[in-house]
Amino acid sequence: MKIELNIQSEEFLYESQILINAFLAECNGNKENTEWNEKTLSICIEKENIKVCCGNIYFTGISEKPEKKYVKAELKRLIYQTLKQLTAKELPWGALTGIRPVKLVTGLIESNPEISNQAVCGYLKENYLVSDKKAALSASIARKEYELLKSIDYRNGYSLYIGIPFCPTTCLYCSFTSYPIKAYQKKTEPYLEALIKEVEYAAKEFHQKKLNSIYFGGGTPTTLEADQLDRLLSAVRERFDLTYCQEFTVEAGRPDSITEEKLKILKKHGVTRISINPQTMNQKTLDLIGRYHTVEQVREAFLLAREIGFDNINMDFIVGLPEENIEDIEYSMQEAEKLNPDSLTIHSLAIKRAARLNIQKEQYKELTIKNNMEIMELCEQYARKMGMEPYYLYRQKNIAGNMENVGYARKAGIYNILIMEEKQTIVALGAGSISKRVYPDGRIERCENVKDVSQYIDRIEEMIERKKHLLGNW
Numbered sequence: 335m336k337i338e339l340n341i342q343s344e345e346f347l348y349e350s351q352i353l354i355n356a357f358l359a360e361c362n363g364n365k366e367n368t369e370w371n372e373k374t375l376s377i378c379i380e381k382e383n384i385k386v387c388c389g390n391i392y393f394t395g396i397s398e399k400p401e402k403k404y405v406k407a408e409l410k411r412l413i414y415q416t417l418k419q420l421t422a423k424e425l426p427w428g429a430l431t432g433i434r435p436v437k438l439v440t441g442l443i444e445s446n447p448e449i450s451n452q453a454v455c456g457y458l459k460e461n462y463l464v465s466d467k468k469a470a471l472s473a474s475i476a477r478k479e480y481e482l483l484k485s486i487d488y489r490n491g492y493s494l495y496i497g498i499p500f501c502p503t504t505c506l507y508c509s510f511t512s513y514p515i516k517a518y519q520k521k522t523e524p525y526l527e528a529l530i531k532e533v534e535y536a537a538k539e540f541h542q543k544k545l546n547s548i549y550f551g552g553g554t555p556t557t558l559e560a561d562q563l564d565r566l567l568s569a570v571r572e573r574f575d576l577t578y579c580q581e582f583t584v585e586a587g588r589p590d591s592i593t594e595e596k597l598k599i600l601k602k603h604g605v606t607r608i609s610i611n612p613q614t615m616n617q618k619t620l621d622l623i624g625r626y627h628t629v630e631q632v633r634e635a636f637l638l639a640r641e642i643g644f645d646n647i648n649m650d651f652i653v654g655l656p657e658e659n660i661e662d663i664e665y666s667m668q669e670a671e672k673l674n675p676d677s678l679t680i681h682s683l684a685i686k687r688a689a690r691l692n693i694q695k696e697q698y699k700e701l702t703i704k705n706n707m708e709i710m711e712l713c714e715q716y717a718r719k720m721g722m723e724p725y726y727l728y729r730q731k732n733i734a735g736n737m738e739n740v741g742y743a744r745k746a747g748i749y750n751i752l753i754m755e756e757k758q759t760i761v762a763l764g765a766g767s768i769s770k771r772v773y774p775d776g777r778i779e780r781c782e783n784v785k786d787v788s789q790y791i792d793r794i795e796e797m798i799e800r801k802k803h804l805l806g807n808w
Contacts, residue, residue, distance in 0.1 A: 336374045349406060350377065352431040353413050356736040360423045370420055375413070379405065386412040391419050407461070414463055425736055426707060428463030433729045434754055435464075435738075439476035451477065467707075471740075475724050479751050482725070486748070488758050489774060491544040491578065493749055494536065496529070496570070497764030498555040499787060502590050505613075506623040507652070507683060513787060515557040515591075521787050525765070526562055528794040530569045532763040535798045537573035539805065540761065544578040547749040555584050556591040563596055567603035576604070581748045587611040587650070589635035590627035597642045607747065609679075610636050611650035615669040616662050619655050629669070636673050646745045649675040653713065654683030654705035654734030663709055667716035677743035678722060680713045684730035705735030717742035726750045761805065765790035771804050779804060 335354050337347060358371065370388075378385040382397040382405065393415045397408040407429075414429035427435065439454055454476070455469040464472070500515040500522065501508075515522070548570065556563065576582075584600055586592050586608045600608060612632040614620060620627065639647055649670055653663055670678060682705050714724070722742035729738045741750055752758045756778055762769040766785040772778055781804040783797045784790050790797065 335371050338374055338376045340378045340380075345402070346377070346379075346406060346409060349410055349431050350375070350413055352731065353410060353417065353425075353429065355732070356425050356431075357417045357421055357423060359736055360425060361421055373420075375416070377409065377413075379409065384409055384412055386416045388416050388420055391416055411461070411463060424465065426465045426468045427729070427736065427738070428459075428465065428468075430462050430464060430729075433731075434756070435468075435729060436472050436476050436479065436727050437755055438462075439472050440479055440755060443476055443480045447480070468738075471724060471727065475727050475740075478723065478725050478746070479755060482746055482748065482751060483755070483757065485580070486546055486752070486758060487544050487578075488772070491546045492540060492759040492761055493547040493549065493752055494545060494570075494574070495749075495760055495762040495764075495767055496533070496548070496550050496555075496566075497762065497767040497783075498550065498552040498558060499525075499765045499785075500552065500557040501554045502557060502588050503624050503626055505625055506656070507685060512553045518787060521791070522558065522562060524791045525787055526558070526566060528791045529764055530566065531794050532798060532801075533566075533569050533573060535801070536761050536763060539802070540808075541575065543808075545574055545576060546578055546758070547581040547752065548574075548576075548579060548583065549749040550584040552585060552587075554586070554588045554591050556586040556588070556596050560593065560595045560599055564599045564603075567599065567605075571603055581606055583607040583609070583747065583749060585609045585611070586635070586639075588625070588627065589631040592635040592638070594638060594642070597639055597644070601642055601644065607646040607648065607745075608639060608644055609648040609650060610639060610675075611648075612666070613650060613652045614655055614658065614662070615666040616658065619658055619662065622656055633669075633673065636675070646676045648677040648679060648743075648747065649673070650679045650681060651713070652681045652683050653709050653737075654703050656701035656703055659704065660709055660712065664712060667713060671716055671720055674720060676745045677741060677747060678713075678717050678720070679739070679741045680710070680717070681739045682710075682730075682737040683734040684732050703734055705737055707735075707737075709735070710737050710740075714740070714742070720744075726754055728754050759805070759808065761801070769801055769804060771808065 337350050373388050376387045382400055385394045393412045395408050395412050397405040410429040418424055442449055442454055451473040454473040458464040458469040499513055500518055501512045503514055504512055582605050584605045615629050617629050651666055721744050724740050725743050725746040726741040727738055756772060759772050760770040765783055765787050768780050768782045770778060770780050781800045
């Protein structure tokens with residue numbers, strides 16, 4: 335479908351294309367065989383007046399305010415109505431295209447804690463045309479987040495992210511800062527030295543602030559050797575005051591990176607939450623996506639962690655992995671239920687530009703990727719059977735089935751909520767990490783560390799200076 339805009343706005347064009355792509359996916363079509371794809375969507379914006387037209391179908395509206403965000407919201411609502419009539423399809427998330435739909439609701443609750451979930455759902459359906467189920471899910475999660483974050487000090491508190499950009503292998507769908515550990519073995523020691531310099535800077539710079547949560551991500555932090563992991567964790571515990579730290583998470587995501595010695599080191603240093611992430615419990619899929627470990631290794635790593643004493647273990651699964659159907663996903667859920675993790679994160683596959691699945695798309699174009707409401711509801715049913723409730727949610731561009739990522743838990747992950755709701759400053763260390771300063775008025779500024787490991791090592795002083803510029807007068 336072509337889009338004609340009477341104004342120059344890449345942002346409006348971008349948001350419009352996301353909605354069009356979502357309808358294409360919902361129609362199980364593509365750019366070659368969807369009939370209405372040959373039509374032209376005309377958009378006329380004159381001050382607050384907006385008209386969206388496609389053939390003989392058109393909708394008009396007026397933005398409630400002249401600011402861009404209000405014009406954009408009304409534009410998407412009109413595009414949605416036009417495409418809904420054109421295709422006779424509806425999208426679960428209506429006209430919403432942003433990655434943080436729950437943030438809309440938490441704002442309502444914070445301004446009026448007595449507002450009912452029914453009123454919240456009505457707001458989402460009226461203004462954004464969200465389905466009943468997704469509106470109810472958003473309201474439920476926002477209410478839980480509101481209660482969980484009451485004890486967090488936004489103004490004087492912060493969270494710490496530490497990135498380890500190494501993995502056993504790079505998965506087919508992965509776009510994170512991640513390098514194969516075998517090829518980068520000689521880089522791990524100098525990387526660790528540079529990272530500890532950043533740790534020392536952050537501990538000294540923010541010693542008067544309250545550290546509320548720590549998250550080791552990547553990559554896979556447990557690809558480090560046991561002594562390296564011990565040294566890094568020692569550097570963190572010795573330099574930071576953890577009096578106010580409510581959660582200390584380390585992603586031990588890949589079971590082929592987990593050993594008894596490493597788990598005992600994590601336990602010794604007070605790590606309270608770990609992730610053991612199979613993504614799927616189907617061996618054929620693991621082989622296809624480049625996770626060269628076995629399903630049995632997942633089980634062994636999980637049971638070993640339990641034996642060592644970890645009582646807060648998360649497991650990540652991805653729905654929409656190539657060639658998986660609902661039967662495959664149900665098998666993964668059944669196997670997860672046997673292990674009984676404390677939280678379960680259900681990701682809908684999103685293919686990013688940097689992923690091999692996109693870069694080499696000609697090679698993988700015959701692979702089937704499927705996700706829908708039935709699959710998401712199946713995962714929810716299993717999570718609830720395990721006594722878990724949804725506690726955080728986010729969406730991504732080009733997400734499979736136009737769905738979402740949902741965290742279910744008996745023990746909710748505080749850092750996950752904070753990073754999604756953007757309520758608190760995040761100090762991020764390591765290659766490819768992004769620090770985020772949240773001002774009292776809600777304004778957000780960011781600074782990035784370089785992604786390349788060698789560049790990070792060579793330019794560590796510059797990375798520290800970037801943080802000083804962003805956070806030095808905080």
